[in-house]
Amino acid sequence: MGRLEDKVAIVTGGSRGIGGATARRFIEEGARVAIFDVLVADGEKLARELSADGSRAIFLKVDITSEAEVEAAVAKVVKKWGTVDVLVNNAAIPGANKFAHECSADDWDKVFAINVKGSFLCTKYAVRPMMAQKSGSIVNFSSIYALIGNDDIPPYHATKGAVLAMTKTDALCYAPHGIRVNAVHPGSTMTELFLKAADTYPKGRQAYLDMMKEKHPLRLGEPVDVANCVLFLASEEARFVTGASLVMDGGYTAQ
Numbered sequence: 508m509g510r511l512e513d514k515v516a517i518v519t520g521g522s523r524g525i526g527g528a529t530a531r532r533f534i535e536e537g538a539r540v541a542i543f544d545v546l547v548a549d550g551e552k553l554a555r556e557l558s559a560d561g562s563r564a565i566f567l568k569v570d571i572t573s574e575a576e577v578e579a580a581v582a583k584v585v586k587k588w589g590t591v592d593v594l595v596n597n598a599a600i601p602g603a604n605k606f607a608h609e610c611s612a613d614d615w616d617k618v619f620a621i622n623v624k625g626s627f628l629c630t631k632y633a634v635r636p637m638m639a640q641k642s643g644s645i646v647n648f649s650s651i652y653a654l655i656g657n658d659d660i661p662p663y664h665a666t667k668g669a670v671l672a673m674t675k676t677d678a679l680c681y682a683p684h685g686i687r688v689n690a691v692h693p694g695s696t697m698t699e700l701f702l703k704a705a706d707t708y709p710k711g712r713q714a715y716l717d718m719m720k721e722k723h724p725l726r727l728g729e730p731v732d733v734a735n736c737v738l739f740l741a742s743e744e745a746r747f748v749t750g751a752s753l754v755m756d757g758g759y760t761a762q
Contacts (some may be wrong), residue, residue, distance in 0.1 A: 509537025520598030522549035524698035528730035536540025571625030624668035678750030696728035723757035
C-alpha cells in the first residue's frame, strides 16, 4: 500500500518544479492530487500525465491571492473527492531583487501577497475539512532564507520568515484537531526558475552553478529531493511531527 493511499492532497504551484515533483510523488504513493496554479498549460499537461481520466489528478486554475478563488477551488476538491487530507503550500515567487531602500511598496506587497497571504488563504479553507475529520497534514514551504541572511531578495527572505512563524503558530492552533503543520526549508534546487536565474548571471549559467555548488557541500538539490521530504511530512510516518522545520540544503546551513 502506498504511503498516501486514498489521501486527497492539494499542491499549490504544482504545475512544475518542486510542486510538480511533489504532485508526482504523491500520485506514486496512492494519493489523489489537485494541482492549484496559474500556469494553465503546464498544469493541465501534468494532470493528464498523472491521471488521463482525471480520477486521481486534476488541475484547477487558482490565483491564491484571491480569497474567492481559493474558497471555490477547495470546495471543488471536496465535492469531487469528499475531503482534503494534505495541503502543500508551495506556490511562491522570489520577488524584487532590490535592497529595502530600493523596493517600492508594490514590490513588497506583491511577494507578500503570494508567499504569505496565499498560504494563509489556502490554509484557511483547506483546514476546515481536516478539522471535521480530526486529521490532516499541512506542509508549508519556507526556505533556508528564513534561517540565514543573504544580501539579496529582501522581500523573499521576509516572507519565508513569516511562513515559518505561521507554521509554528498553526501547529499549536490545530494540534487539538489532529492536524499537523510543518515547514520545509530547501536550499538551491535545480528547478526551471533556478536555471532561469542562472542564465541571467553575468558570467553565464555554468559559472552560476559552480558558485552555488560551492555553497552546498553535498550537491545542489533536485526537485524530487525536496518532494521526498514533503512526502514524509504528509504521511503517517510523521504522525508525531508538528511545528517542525525540515531542512534539505546539501549542508548549506551546517557551515
